[in-house]
Amino acid sequence: MAVAAPPSRVLGASLPWWLLIAPALILMLAFYAFPLAEVLWISFTEPEPGLSNYERLITSEAVQRVWITTLRICIITTVITLLAGYVVAYALSSAPPRVQRWMFLFILLPLWISVLVRAFAWVTILRRQGLINEALIGAGLIDEPLRLIWNEFGIAVGMVHYMIPYAVLPLYASMRDIDPRLVPAARGLGASRFEAFRSVFLPLTRPGIIAASVLVFIFSLGFYVTPAILGGGRTLMIAEYIKLQILDLIRWGLGTMMASTLLIAIVLLLWALSRIVDIRRVFGSG
Template sequence: MSKAFRPVLLIGPLMLFLAAAYVVPFLGVMQWSFTLPEPGVQNYVNAATDPLVVSVFLRTFRICLIVTALSVAGAYLITYLWIRGSAPVRLFAELCILIPFWISVLTRAFGWVALLSNRGVINTWLMQAGIITEPLTLVRNEFGVVLGMVHFLIPFAVFPIASSMRNIDERVLLAARGMGATPARTFWQIYLPMTMPGVLGAATLTFVFSLGFFITPAILGGGRSVMAAELIYLRIFQSPDWGLGAAISVVMMVIVGLLLALLMRFARPGAMLK
């Protein structure tokens, strides 16, 4: 057997498994979107014109953009401390990155409910301290959803940024300092542009992840900040409107595919620094 076919044989079972686990179910969902309750493209027309669906899409993209910006900003700071801080600072940053992976998303969501609810820890402390007289509404709204999603996504945004930071040639930074650049100017004009591929990768990764969030918005939003994944669940399991739910699923998959294509096209150091 030719050596050229050996990699194909090794990766073939994995590709078959992925096709059976993802491609086949997705094709079934796509079929639903064109056939239920009757053949045609009416489900996609409804997805584009139904005020409820459109409002959910707009809310989803708005929340995802806010979450992406906050997650990448927080991840950049943590990563900077992790890569360039002193030994104790690096250890603390590493714990902040790794510990969230040990806790399930469901546990974290209910933990935020315990902290932010009207009778939660934060409102209780503020009222006992006399800072407020009535509980603040911190959950069952977009604020709680954004906070819970940012908490979940920051660790995922760290690793693409860390990869870019580790690839920076220290001699470039030393040359800038040697030519009289201040630390702030070195950061904004040298360090930050050189880490932009990682920032773009982290932003795309967190945005794609946030598009499919279900548990966190359902628990912290309390049904008042419905996002696309929750709407799909409601259409398929509670309405039931399988055709429209499937159409929304296909639209979200297309959006995710386009974002990943953009990531593969532009999130390269050579392309970003030209």
């Protein structure tokens, strides 16, 4: 006796493939592509049609200063996060499975805590009457409190703390795939511990280094809460500058221009990443 196919399978076989993805495509166009297109359109039409807003990238010292500050903080954050993340990922890849589970827990724990809570925690630690300054003054190492907050240093500290997991995970994925016999083989051929690491292990982790660097840099470009709290309004990054232009000064053209250039920069960085490493493996698929 023939068994009838389920109605869902018959329906799926009778519909063209593009109609099956049409609902998801409509949602993407309505709630993602259209708003982005509108932002781009406003950047060319407010307050008047033309490229006047984009000309500010060349003529406005304020816009250039915001971009330079943002790039400087993002580069510093990326370098420090990459160095710290490499050490943590190396220790993680070398640890036994039971220890790895606990290490993963502590690495991922910051992702489960609100970025707002973490930013205010760093305010408590870094302020003039905070734990660090009080400890240094109590130990007699300094006479006056250090300026550890409301500046680029405080912003970088908060951003590095947030970014560590995003550096560790790609680096660990790259290290996990390395044959553990390669470094001992190099040592057996006469290489020192440092030479074996520099000539064998480090080059094999280059895809993870590139992926972690680009991911941390991209995420850092769009930071808002951490710079707003730890910078105290004295150090403006792009996201805070966009908020200032749109919500406070009602200058939609300039604000959307900055948002558009930020989006274009991120897309170009992701494209560059996809040309160097398998981006699907970076995000945990493939």
